Amino acid sequence: MKKLFNILGLLSLLIGMFSFMDFHSSMTKVDYNEANGVLKFTTKMSAPDLERVLKMDSKNGAFENAAKNYVNTNFSASVNNNPIRLTYTGSQVNGETVWVYFEATGIGNINSIKIKNTLLLNDFTNQINLVNIAYKGQQKTMTFQRGKEVNEVSF
Template identity: 60%
Template sequence: MKKFLNIAGVFALMVMMGFAVADFYSSMTKVDYVEGSKTLKFTTKMNTAHVADAIKINPNTAGFEAEVKKYVNNNFDVYVNGSPKVLTFTGSQVNGESVWVYFETGGVTDISTIRIKNTILLGTFPKQLNLVNIAYKGNQKTMNFQRGKEVNEASF
């Protein structure tokens, strides 16, 4: 019985250690349509250490947030009704383990389709999963992005 408990204990420890070393790679973007200003507002949350690995810059340096904005701009594209939209960055902040990036695009009077290309961290982390939640005139859509599926489209 004692030998069984020792083996079970070692096995349980190995299982728990396996979960402890597993890292979860994801980003999440929330998209809100603001009817009054005809604007799509984007809020993206990413893991600070993962972004730092991707852009090869220490998150404690002064230029980190500017590099993160540039990185998101190069890895996130939006098309509304088939037309590409220009993204304007409105801010960012590092909050411990998370980096928040805020951007928007204006002149969106109506959305019948929205197509997004999201390659954030996909080149650095093979198991990266990016989620985008879109709220438009009371409708909610969710998009998933991963390696091999970098582009997604939703209809309203």
Template identity: 50%
Template sequence: MKKYLLILAAGLLMISFFSFKDFDFFSSMTKVDYIDGTKTLKFTTKLNTTHISQAVKIDPATAGFEAEVKKYVNNNMDVAINGAPKSLTFTGSQVNGESVWVYYEAGNVSDISSLKIKNSILIGQFPKQVNIVNITYKGTLKTLNFQKGKETSEVSY
């Protein structure tokens, strides 16, 4: 009887373990740094390579991948500084295994009293997507979270 209970417990443990194999975590991380000398907000976003390639519908190893990522980021990330919309300039991207790093910036930024960000990156493709943005401005770090239904958030300084 003990032997059968042990086999049953091991079987249940294996079933519960393998039930997590299809679990996928959908997130992006963006770091925003204010560079006082150049009056620039620099954005660095880390994305899952598979997820962004599914969203832009192009293989990351192809030449057109960076152009598609640029269009995608421009359509899914907006910034307003002190209530005024600010254009973002794409400065590049880099595929590094399971991650894609995307670089863009907003120039001619003087003092910031409020920063409003719309970040809908991958939310349309993956409803459980969570986007985290860490903003460092003049030594103060603030964190914003974005998800389906909450694609826009604002911080004050």
């Protein structure tokens, strides 16, 4: 019985420690539209995190342009070893979340996608970025963190 209490005490302590740690993440969904050859990117980030990085309130009129420049600087992709041009199509702030939208046009068959994702990695040591890719019924997931800013998947 004493051993059980010790284990429960240790477990409670660990759970308590983790509840005080900050967790920072972003998630990007990539969808391929075969009919028009468009690769659509939708990125979800924490508004307070992005505000801190941009040193600007999300209600500021210049926030959208700053977010666009930030994403363009910190996210790039190649398809079949050829860099693609990502075009920013908009963003929106919804409470504590910022949604950023961008796309690449003229994309044919995809054999591989290589992504460099440094969103928020320089500002938060425990930042983790996820990218989920949907292509012709297949799902692939990439993770990015400090020291692993580039990832590639094959189809």
